[in-house]
Amino acid sequence: MHFGGLIAISDMNFHVNEGELVSLIGPNGAGKTTAFNIITGFQRPTKGRVSFRGTSLAGLKPHQVTSLGLVRTFQRTNLFDKISVFDNVLIGLHRKTSARLLGTLLSLPRERKAEAELRDQAWEILRLVGIEHQAKERASGLPYGDQRLLGVALALAAQPSALLLDEPVSGMNATETGRFIELIDKLRSRGTTILLVEHDMPMVMRISDRIVVLNYGRIIANGTPKEIQNDPEVIQAYLGQGVKHA
Ligand SMILES: Nc1ncnc2c1ncn2[C@@H]1O[C@H](COP(=O)(O)OP(=O)(O)OP(=O)(O)O)[C@@H](O)[C@H]1O
Secondary structure, eight states, X not given: OEETTEEXXXXXXXXXXXXXXXXXXXXXXXXXXXXXXXXXXXXXXXXXXXXXXXEEOTTOOHHHHHHTTEEEOOSSOOOOTTSBHHHHHHHHHHHHXXXXXXXXXXXXXXXXXXXXXXXXXXXXXXXXHTOGGGTTSBGGGSOHHHHHHXXXXXXXXXXXXXXXXXXXXXXXXXXXXXXXXXXXXXXXXXXXXXXXXXXXXXXXXXXXXXXXXXXXXEEEEEEOHHHHXXXXXXXXXXXXXXXXXX
């Protein structure tokens, strides 16, 4: 991926297996966000390709990538601030089933039933992420950590088979991070594949099956947390930050 004369990603080739949790790490400016943007259709790579479950994602728009089941969260949460937590998730679910919306507005009996099902699903998602007790609050009134959880709830409303989490615990305190790790454990037990970009090394080391390390736009290591912690090139790249505690 080139930006004019700047080469943001020069050499990157990796895959995530179904059900796996892979973390993409690297020092600031290594190219992690750019990689996320390319995978999810927000940026077009200068060269190269991305595929998901055997389907090429070349030229697809972000919403088309989402509808294939590859769904991302954002560093800055993408919420509808002025409406309730519950309605945020309901809108997310409606986006997935938008064809039904008109019928719901017309209040056809079959559509009323569908609407009730969507409401059940919204409650289920809120319970899963652990913010069901805040369902009636305005999204903008939630504490920061809970807003990030609502961001994940919105992603889950798109019914992902693979979830891309962009620095999900940045800015969270230790308690909030602990709750987030519990959520990731639950998602994994449901079989969700996860690709994570994160700077919180203790968390990355604890939850990842595999870690891909990017430095100056190229992959310098790809292995288990243990392998990564002991990899000389990784230690060198993180010199001054400490890969174990960066
Ligand atoms: N739209 C853009 N135009 C020009 N340069 C860009 C653009 N986006 C990213 N870059 C550059 O590409 C390189 C990789 O940036 P990127 O944001 O992907 O890194 P990162 O690993 O996500 O960093 P961080 O951990 O700080 O979020 C950096 O040198 C950055 O300045």
